[in-house]
Amino acid sequence: MRTQNLGYTRIGNKRELKKASEAFWAGKATQTELLETAAQIRLKNWQIQKNAGIDLIPSNDFSLYDLVLDMSLTVGAIPERYQALQNNELSLYFAMARGVQKEGIDISAMEMTKWFDTNYHYIVPEFIKDQQFSYFSKKAVNQFNEAKSVGILTKPVIIGPVSYLLVGKEKESGFNRIDLLERLLPVYIEVLKELFGAGAEWIQIDEPYLVMDLSVDEQIAFQKAYQSIREVLPQQKFIIATYFEDLGENTNLAISLPVDCLHIDLVRAPHQLDIILDNSSFKNSNKILSLGVVDGRNIWKNDFTNSLNTILKATKVLGSNRIWIAPSCSLLHTPCDLDLEKDEATLPAEIKNWMAFAKQKLSEVVTLAHLSDSTTAKKYFTHLSKNQVAIGQRKVSAKIHKPQVKERVKVLQESDFNRDNAFEIRQETQTKALKLPAFPTTTIGSFPQTTEIRQLRARLKKGELTEEAYNQLIEIEIEKSVRWQEDLGIDVLVHGEFERNDMVEYFGEKLSGYVFTQNGWVQSYGSRCVKPPIIYGDVERPEAMTVRWSALAQSKTNKLMKGMLTGPVTILQWSFVRDDQSRSETAFQIGLAIRDEVQDLEKAGIKLIQIDEPAIREGLPLRKSKWNEYLQWAVNAFRLSAAGVADETQIHTHMCYSEFNDIIEHIAAMDADVITIETSRSQMELLSAFADFKYPNEIGPGVYDIHSPRIPSTQEMIVLLEKALEVIPARNLWVNPDCGLKTRGWHETEEALKNMIEAAKFIRKSVQINS
Template identity: 60%
Template sequence: MKTIVLGYPRVGEKRELKKATESYWKNDISEDDLSLIASQLRKKTWRTQQDQGIDLISSNDFSMYDQVLDICITLGCIPERFKNLNGLEQYFAMARGYQANGIDVTAMEMTKWFDTNYHYIVPEFVKNQTFNLNSDKIINEIKEALSLGISSKPVIIGPITFLLLGKEKEEGFNRLELLDEVLPVYQELLLEIDKQGVEYLQIDEPILATDLSFQEQQALKKAYKYFSEIKVDVKYILTNYFDCYGENLELALQLPVQVLHIDVVRCSMQLDDILKTNLIGDKILSLGVVDGRNIWINDFEKSLQLIKKAQAKLGEDQVWLGTSCSLLHVPYNLELEEHNAQLKSEVKQWLAFAKQKLQEIMVLKQLALNEKNDTAMSFFVKNKKANNSRKVSALIHNNVVNRRVDNLKPTDSERVSQFSVRQQLQRKALKLPLFPTTTIGSFPQTKEVRQTRAKFKKGQVSQDEYDAFIQKETEDTIRFQEKIDLDVLVHGEFERNDMVEYFGEQLEGFSFTKFGWVQSYGSRCVKPPIIFGDVSRPKPMTVKWSSYAQSITKKYVKGMLTGPVTILQWSFVRNDQPRSVTCNQIALAIRDEVRDLEDAGVKIIQIDEPALREGLPLRKEDWKAYLDWAINAFKISASVVKDETQIHTHMCYSEFNDIIESIAQMDADVITIETSRSEMELLKAFVDFKYPNEIGPGVYDIHSPRVPSQEEIEYLLDKASSLLPSGNIWVNPDCGLKTRDWPETKTALKNLVQSANRMREKVTNVV
């Protein structure tokens, strides 16, 4: 019985890779310096798994930015506009765009990795695309591990997942038509891997967790038949995660691979489905029993039941134990939280981060093989005691909150009037111009802002000193927005560390880590709060700074809130009750905040829901149930206001076509979306649906250091106005400006305002 880890976090326990990468971008360190730090992180990761006794340790799960971008580079799938760049300069340009040395290229699109908060770079395909083996990264990491005495298990993204996660950039072909072109390059890669003496290769095909067409299933058969005919000694581990194989199970069982991995955390029922067939044959079954997506301790008793069931049918040699998916989605090490006063010891005993999950795998193996030594039995007893204590803990349950959820009525999620009535009332009350300009919320958080907040949390800065600092940053930002003549302002969010963490810190039922960093994209890391109990709002959370900002300007200032679905999705959520119940608890807390903002005189309130599409189940048969409660939770939070109060929401890096009807049901007065990287392509769903409410299609890609010109923004707005009524279009960036620097932000926003003015002139001239 081998133990297997599908992947490990890569940013470093204290975000060493993030800091090094951003220093490299600023030319503060060299490429060699960055490579050295990356190598040190990989070696530490491998040593950690080796020390815990893991048998199959991954290589090539490390990335400087994103694993999908890595496979694009490996396969030579590089869009033409980046061909004048080389090496890391080209690599990061594909992810972030590039504007220097006479070269100005936009970044590739970015979207969510299945139903996670991790963003991947979307491969771009054109008709007659060619591929070539273009990188030795995989081979170098295999050799690097071997230098430590570790015969690693390389990880690659499989050809069908690679193609289906990409996008055709011209019409007239289907990206699956490129399979015949890309398979020979995979063959070259497999032959090179085999030369290194690799025993097992992990091929990730998480697309198997989705609904696949007959054509897509046939492509899978073709690809793996092709692989089976390559003369190599390496054995293939086919991995799927995040859900069941579902209708793809029979196909997966028949593919010519030696090991099949299943996620029994998300879908324990598929183990029974496999065991009652005879299709598994002599394949090894890898059981993903330890959760790679959440931070709760394993329930050893439940896991052992699954393991024993598989052992009884297949035998010990045909069963492996491991993580459900890559541990990329969880923090590094719970031991780092030793002196964290915010993390109650009672809650801490219920948690396991990446390093602790390695221990869980090894203990489960020992218990499954009846190796009941003192260490294993001690872990088992401790695990059972902790899980039992969680079921009865007084920390978790709040009867007042539960009664309030139980008493929700259908009218609690409905505005007073329909949108057409509200729109006229809001136009009369707000008197905004055509193409009103605004931003999505946050402004650049400088080093000084971050340092001052850190000093305040450590008690090195008093409350009065901190408030004075935030007040000045807020006023300076208001004055800048007034100066460039933005129409609807924001206060800048300088008091906020993160759009979810900030709210969680002020809500009951949440706990927090100091070093629980998880990669969101590239160098962007977040510390997801931990929802361990019933959620409620003891007092107002945002009214103070929103009211202050509104008091110092005659222009409207938006109240800025994070929506209930996003707070849920971007937290580690309790797994002892339905997510829908937890989401309604959060929705009621946000509803109270919305009411208080309106009472304080805030006329425009934005409730961000960038994670709504992310939470969509992978199979369409499960969509309706999720969308029903998710949309209703947003409406609960937003529907407490008068008709004249304008409700905005924001979504980014999502495909909207399949859920556009549900987005319309949210009934937000204004929705802002990310569209700049796709050049307004995402607007098509709204146009085809005849979306009735107002839309702000993003015209400034804030995930890139590029500054869009006035002409570029105007080009995008022209495209938008050719698709939508001019009276329904807002002008705004794709997302918040927190990660940008002030100089580029100021230039971009000035260009944005000037472009909006030009659009108004065009409409006036036409009239």
């Protein structure tokens, strides 16, 4: 029974790629130094997988920024505005990802959005009606040859042609991007032929759109694509990889594709195994079935007993020669190595024993393969015994369950989810109480986290600073930021979040039921890495988490100060979540903890409170038939957190890269007084959903992109505000960046905010607001 891995984490154990990339962007490292670091990470990753005993080790799963962007470069889908940069592939690549503003060049970045229902962001391909494709980047074959040169025959991985088109976006009207398949296929085939010629025995083609709702044209596109590929490459062995959901009504389509192996996710969708095993077309074929039984999205140890039962069921039907063992999806979404966690104060040994990170998951895959083989099972019996002990201990641990938390959720009433009055009444009350100008300016919450600020936290952790000394230094930073905002002329201030390491991890550290890691980093986008906290048990708030800092900041100014919180769904979504109870139950537990904090902020005199929910959209099930159930509890978790305040208190929320059209009524049902969203990269296109729906509450569409280092002009922002005013009533419009400013530098932040404030002043003079 063979083993395969679909993809491996690429940031390095100590985030070596992040550090090398950021040094290169800052001009502190050469291109050669960046590429050498990348090559070292790739080599180490291949060796780790080889040493673990993985049979099919992936290549081309490594990226300097994003795999979808890599594919755009591979097939020459390069938007016109970047054409002048094509003589330097790396400069072109990073310009597409981040934009560029230097030496007379000022080019915006491509749009970025979430990869299905994960917190990983990808660069959205841009397509025009007469889109042309060409084989531009040789990355896939180069990385295959690189591994081959050190004696490792890998399995190249590429995103499939249909999914590639479907994750993209039409940049003009009059065509459907799926219609570009005929032009795209010859380039794909050229890439595949080169990999075949280089000696690739297997090629993995990721087609995650096979688990989505597909139109008839999209189904036909799948059939056409793989028939065309097979005709040209009859001898090449192909794997179609699906993940994150079940094949559902696309099962027959997936089975019919002329490939040699089908991978399915049996963690997210275990029920689909029986459907495939009962399918006569699959049973009577020679296709291999790759069982994704090890969770590629979470950090809990695999239950070997359950997985072995699954493997045995499949083996009885298909035979062991047609069964492979694998993680459910790429291990990109998990931290690198549990062995790096040495601090029992943050991760107690008992709880650590319940976990497996990427490296350990490789061992789990290999162990399951050996336990499924009668010739090797006896040798691995001790692995099974140890696993059963760990799984059993977790089930009965007293650390997990808190009766008082469960009871508080159980007795919730309908009134706990509702504000006292409707928005129309609240808006009038807040207008009189807050006395804000037209088109009020604000920021999303965080300010640049400089090296000095990060060093303060590091020194506190090392014991080099007392908590008292640390707090005093943070107070100084907060007061400086308040004065700075006053000087700029921002209307609603924030305290800057200097005390926070991460918008989720910070709250996890203040809540019970969480543990943390030292090196549990995962990639969010580009060089941006996050270290998700781990929910292992029932969650509650032992004491106030943010009141001290918000109240301090408010005491330093006569302007309004906004309290900053992370919402329950985002805390849930951006944590590694316990898998022994429903996600909705955990969300309500967190919602009650945030509700307590909201009420304490209100008591402390904070009149505006932002409860960020950037992850609401990404948490949607991939199948629309499952949306309503999720949206009902997700919206209620937010309402639970926000509903306990008076009409005068203005509740804000913020959401990241999201297509809102399909869920706009649920966004409205959250009933936040003000919502801020990211719209600048799409040139306000995303705002159309709010206009078509006639969104009733106030809204701040981001007027500049903080994920790019370029500084947009005042005129650019005026144009975007004028676009927004075409669809949003002036009375309801706020002016703000599209996200927090944590990752930016102070100079670019100040210059961009100055331009933003000037844009707001211009709009105030030119637009009459009707009350």
